[in-house]
Each structure stands twice: as C-alpha cells, then as structure tokens.
Amino acid sequence: MSSYLSHTKEEQQAMLKAMGIASINELFADIPKQVRLNRELLLPPALSEMELTSYMQKLSQQNANLDAYSCFLGAGAYDHFIPSVVGNLTARQEFYTAYTPYQPEISQGTLQAIFEFQSMICELTGMDIANASMYDGATALAEAVAMACSHTRRNEVLIASTVHPESREVIKTYARYKGIEVKEIDYDNGSIDFGCLEAALSDQTAAVIVQNPNFFGIIEDLGQAAELAHHHKALLIASVDPISLAILKSPGELAADIVVGDGQCLGNPISFGGPGLGFMATSKALMRKLPGRVVGQTTDLDGKRAFVLTLQTREQHIRRDKATSNICSNQALNALAATIYMTVLGKEGLKEVANLCFNKAHYLYDQLIQSGKFTPVFSAPFFKEFAVIGSCETKALNTALLLDQIIGGYELEKSYPQLKNGWLLAVTEKRTRTEIDSLVEKAVNYCD
Numbered sequence: 001m002s003s004y005l006s007h008t009k010e011e012q013q014a015m016l017k018a019m020g021i022a023s024i025n026e027l028f029a030d031i032p033k034q035v036r037l038n039r040e041l042l043l044p045p046a047l048s049e050m051e052l053t054s055y056m057q058k059l060s061q062q063n064a065n066l067d068a069y070s071c072f073l074g075a076g077a078y079d080h081f082i083p084s085v086v087g088n089l090t091a092r093q094e095f096y097t098a099y100t101p102y103q104p105e106i107s108q109g110t111l112q113a114i115f116e117f118q119s120m121i122c123e124l125t126g127m128d129i130a131n132a133s134m135y136d137g138a139t140a141l142a143e144a145v146a147m148a149c150s151h152t153r154r155n156e157v158l159i160a161s162t163v164h165p166e167s168r169e170v171i172k173t174y175a176r177y178k179g180i181e182v183k184e185i186d187y188d189n190g191s192i193d194f195g196c197l198e199a200a201l202s203d204q205t206a207a208v209i210v211q212n213p214n215f216f217g218i219i220e221d222l223g224q225a226a227e228l229a230h231h232h233k234a235l236l237i238a239s240v241d242p243i244s245l246a247i248l249k250s251p252g253e254l255a256a257d258i259v260v261g262d263g264q265c266l267g268n269p270i271s272f273g274g275p276g277l278g279f280m281a282t283s284k285a286l287m288r289k290l291p292g293r294v295v296g297q298t299t300d301l302d303g304k305r306a307f308v309l310t311l312q313t314r315e316q317h318i319r320r321d322k323a324t325s326n327i328c329s330n331q332a333l334n335a336l337a338a339t340i341y342m343t344v345l346g347k348e349g350l351k352e353v354a355n356l357c358f359n360k361a362h363y364l365y366d367q368l369i370q371s372g373k374f375t376p377v378f379s380a381p382f383f384k385e386f387a388v389i390g391s392c393e394t395k396a397l398n399t400a401l402l403l404d405q406i407i408g409g410y411e412l413e414k415s416y417p418q419l420k421n422g423w424l425l426a427v428t429e430k431r432t433r434t435e436i437d438s439l440v441e442k443a444v445n446y447c448d
Contacts, residue, residue, distance in 0.1 A: 066270065068405060070435040072364075074385050074426025075215070075410040076137070076164055077273060078265045080243070080353070081430050086267045086340045095336055101295075104308045111307035114332065115295040117339040124245045124342075125259040126252020127281035131292040133335040136276025137262025138167040141209070141239050142174040143325055144258045144280060147289045148207035148235045149180055156181045156204045160192040162214035163239060165415040171209075180206075190218040190378030190387070192225065201232045207258075211239040212251070215415075216424065217361075217385025218378060219248065226255035242266055242279070244383050246347070246354040258282045267341025268334050277334035287311065291325035356429035357384035360436065364427050367440045373447040377412075377422060385426040387412060387419070392447040394423050400446050406439055 007015075016022065028036070047055065071079040090096065094109060101107030101114075114132045121130040134140040145157050157175070159168060161184045168184070175182045185197050192210055201208070208229040212220040226236040235257040243265050245251075251259045263277035264270070282290055288311075296310030342350065361384045368374040368388055377387040390397060398408035412422030427436070 064402060064405075064407060066407075069402075069407050070405065070431060070439070071407040072409050072425045072427065072431070072439060073407045074217075075424055076166065076262070077270045078243075078384075078426060078428055079270060079430055080265050080428050082267050082269060083341065083344050085344055086337050089340050090333060090337050095333065098332065100330065101309065104306070108307055110332065111295050111309070113336050113339060114330070115297060115307050116343075117335045118295060120339060120342050121242075121279050121281050124242055124250065125240070125256075125281045126250030127256075127259055128284045129287045129290065129294060130279060130281035131290050131294055133263075133331045134278030134280055134292060135331065136264075136274070136278045137239065137260060138164070138170040138276075138278075140260040140262075140278030140280050141167050141237070142171045143291050144237045144260050145171055145180065145207060145209065146174060146178060146325070147258060147282075147286070147291065148237060149178070151286060151289050152206040152233070152235065154204055154206035154234070155179055156183065156202070157207045157209060158183050158185055158197065158200050158205055158234075159209040160185050160187065160197075160211065160214065160220070162187045162190065162192060162216060162218070162220070163209060163211040164215050167211075167239065190214070190216045190380045191220055194221075194224060194228065197225070198228055201228060201234065203232060205229070205232055205234040207235040207237050209237045209239065212248075213241055213244055213383040213385065216378060216387050217382040217426070218380045219383060222249075222251055222254040222256060226257075230255065241383070243350065243354050243357065246350040247358065248383075257286065263334065263338040266338035268337050275331065275334060277331050277338055279335075293330065353429050354383075357427060360384075360429070360431055361386060361425075361427035363433075364425065364431075364436050364440070367436070368443070371440065371444045373444050374423070377419060384428065385424060387422055387424050389419070390421045390423050390443070390447055392421070394421050397423070397443060397446055401439070401442055404438070404442050406435075406442060408439075408443075 021027065066079050098110045101110045104111060118130040118132060122128065134143065148157065149155055157180060159171065159182060172182055183200060185200060186193050191214070197208065208225055210220050210222060210225045212222055214220050222238055229236045236255065237258045237260065238251040238256040240251055240259060240261045242261055242263060259281045261279055263279050268277055280290065293309050294311040295307055298306050298308055300306040345353065361382065365386050369376060373391045374388040377389055394411045394413065398411065401408040409423045409425035412419040412424050416422065
C-alpha cells in the first residue's frame with residue numbers, strides 16, 4: 001500500500017504516532033476479520049509519472065476516437081464541432097470548481113452564467129421560462145411527465161413510439177412508482193400516427209409526448225399534436241434537438257406546453273455517453289410546477305444589476321417531501337459550455353450549423369439510395385438523421401466500416417425489430433464530402 005501513497009515512511013510513522021496507533025492495519029480494527037480481503041490488492045508495480053503517461057497513451061489508442069474516425073452514429077449523441085474557446089473558458093477555476101450558488105452575494109458570476117443559459121433556451125424554444133438545467137434529456141422528459149400529471153391531476157400519458165427508445169424506458173421507470181399509466185402510440189411513415197393518437201386521447205390523458213425531430217430524424221407535426229392534446233385539456237410535451245430550432249419553428253410557436261431536450265450537441269463532447277445536459281422550458285402558467293431552480297435578474301440596494309435564485313421549487317433546503325423533484329441537479333458546467341457555444345456562434349452561426357447538417361445529411365441519403373444497395377424506410381422530411389434499409393446485415397456492415405476508421409449508423413433492429421437491416425445515420429457539420437463519399441463507397445462495396 002505504501003508504494004501508492006505520496007508520503008514517506010517517516011511521514012506515515014509521524015501520523016500514526018499522532019493517532020496513537022502502531023500500524024495502518026490498526027485503522028481497520030473495527031472491521032470484522034471475516035469480511036476483510038486478507039491478501040494484497042492485485043495491483044501492478046508502482047510507475048513513475050513518465051511511465052504512467054506512456055502506458056495510458058498506449059491504452060487510449062485502443063479506443064476508436066472521434067479525432068481519428070469519421071462518425072455517422074447519432075441516435076441521441078452527436079459529433080458536432082466544438083470551438084476551442086468553449087474548453088478554454090470552462091476550464092477557468094472560478095467556473096470549473098464552482099458549486100451550487102447558495103450565497104448569491106458571492107456567486108454572481110455563476111448565477112449570471114445560469115441566467116444567460118436560461119434566456120437562450122427560452123429564445124430557442126419560444127417558451128416563457130426555463131430552469132437551470134437538468135441531468136440529461138431523458139430524465140428531463142420524465143420530469144416533464146411528472147410535472148404534467150401534477151398540473152392536470154391525471155395519471156395517463158400518451159407517448160409516440162418515435163420518441164428515443166431509452167427516453168421511453170426512463171419514463172416507464174418513473175411512471176411505475178408514481179402510478180402513471182404510459183401508452184405508446186404507433187407511427188405511420190416514420191411519424192406519429194394521428195389517427196391512433198386521436199382514438200387514444202381521453203379525459204384521463206395528462207400529456208402527449210412527441211420528439212421533434214424524432215428518433216428516425218423525421219420532422220413531426222407538433223402543431224397538430226398540440227391541437228389534439230389541447231382539445232382534451234391535455235398538455236403537449238415536446239422533446240427537441242436545439243440545433244434544429246435554428247431553422248425550424250419553435251415549439252412555443254406550435255403551442256407546446258413543456259419543452260425538453262439534451263444540450264450535449266451545444267458545445268459538449270460525446271465523452272462515451274455522458275455527462276448530458278438536460279434543459280426544460282415552459283409557459284408562465286406552469287412555472288410554479290417547474291422542477292429545479294430558476295435564476296432571476298433584479299437590482300441590489302445600490303440599484304445595480306444582480307442575480308438571485310428566484311424560484312427553488314425543489315425545496316432542497318427545507319420541506320423536501322413537498323418538492324416537485326429531488327433529483328434535478330443543476331448541470332452548471334455543461335450548461336456554461338452550451339451558453340458559451342451559443343454565444344460564440346450567435347443566431348446566424350447556429351443557423352449555418354443547422355443548414356450544413358441538413359444539406360450534408362440529404363446528400364448522403366441521395367448517394368446511398370442512388371447506389372441501389374439501400375432503400376428508403378420512410379418518405380417523410382428529415383433534418384440531420386435518416387433511416388435506410390441495407391441489402392446486407394447492418395451489424396456486419398458497421399464492423400467492416402470500423403476497419404476503415406468509419407463509425408457507422410445505429411442498428412435500428414435493436415429497438416425496432418420490424419426494421420430488419422435498418423440503418424440510422426446522422427450527419428453533422430463536421431463530416432466532409434470526402435468522408436461522406438468514402439462511407440458510401442465502402443458501404444456499397446461491402447453490400448455487393
């Protein structure tokens with residue numbers, strides 16, 4: 001053990017003497033012998049810093065990283081370009097080490113950053129108020145379901161089967177212990193089947209949940225979904241891709257009541273699946289039901305601009321049993337990265353990113369279809385992600401592409417068994433024409 005500690009043997013003895021014990025083992029005297037390991041840990045010999053750095057670098061080279069591979073895998077996590085300023089600013093110690101801003105008088109920087117994040121999310125979504133971020137898009141969606149049921153005092157929700165499969169599972173987990181009944185609505189041509197939705201709606205429905213663009217990348221008709229939901233006094237919950245909102249109508253314009261999503265695509269790396277960045281926005285009518293905390297702007301005693309925690313419905317300080325939610329921690333550092341990203345790009349930059357994604361995705365789609373080795377699954381309009389059916393096994397195709405340093409698409413058969421050899425491909429602004437053409441060439445050759 002001593003070889004892994006930074007203290008010398010003399011220092012260790014001095015500390016043991018100060019504690020009045022003779023050995024390190026005496027620290028564990030209260031642990032029964034029968035539950036102790038009674039052998040040395042299976043650890044390798046200690047390495048110097050230089051040796052350890054070299055070892056870790058060799059180990060990391062076994063990973064298929066996004067610097068060396070071109071990525072066409074989306075399905076909820078997207079390889080967008082992150083300007084260097086994002087990492088440089090979030091690494092500053094006043095941001096990197098900041099915790100919950102309990103004391104506003106010494107947390108003005110953190111509070112302002114959160115306030116700006118909320119303001120930008122409201123502008124993107126077209127909603128009145130946003131909270132100070134949540135764990136990720138899936139849990140934000142589940143929290144929105146709980147919020148809708150609390151507001152309407154109903155316990156049934158209808159969710160489109162085109163919502164991300166993992167998000168649907170998270171919702172079902174929440175619902176199981178909250179007494180909420182979850183019903184899935186089938187799709188037609190890749191979009192929610194409005195005939196099935198209308199037939200399923202009743203005076204027991206608390207909310208209708210639609211993802212836009214949906215899991216297949218298809219653009220859903222949020223306006224029609226909102227109209228049907230509101231006819232039965234239910235709420236519309238929209239789960240959205242924030243990048244798409246630069247060129248699509250905002251959910252607020254389309255009468256959504258609660259808007260959620262994952263901000264990973266806004267300046268946050270994929271990082272092997274986490275951490276994510278959940279956001280939630282709603283109308284003034286529902287703001288008292290909004291989980292988490294809201295930072296507001298005010299003036300201090302001298303009339304200067306100041307920021308405070310305006311709403312804390314989480315009740316984390318007192319009365320936790322009355323909280324709207326007890327798990328909606330603020331992802332402040334990730335939210336800061338998203339805020340810097342949106343600030344640096346601005347409205348026009350974000351619109352350019354969205355248009356590049358749209359155009360490049362459609363170029364890849366056209367090339368694959370024209371090859372004759374892939375056929376369309378749906379004919380509905382899509383944003384940056386689309387589904388095709390290949391003439392070869394998708395899993396084997398993805399394995400072959402990895403050998404050429406290409407990360408292929410998602411195997412749709414995993415979540416939708418009826419879509420055998422279905423391939424879900426995502427194209428971001430990072431993908432070059434050379435990379436796209438290479439994917440097409442390799443995929444077509446493999447399927448021959």
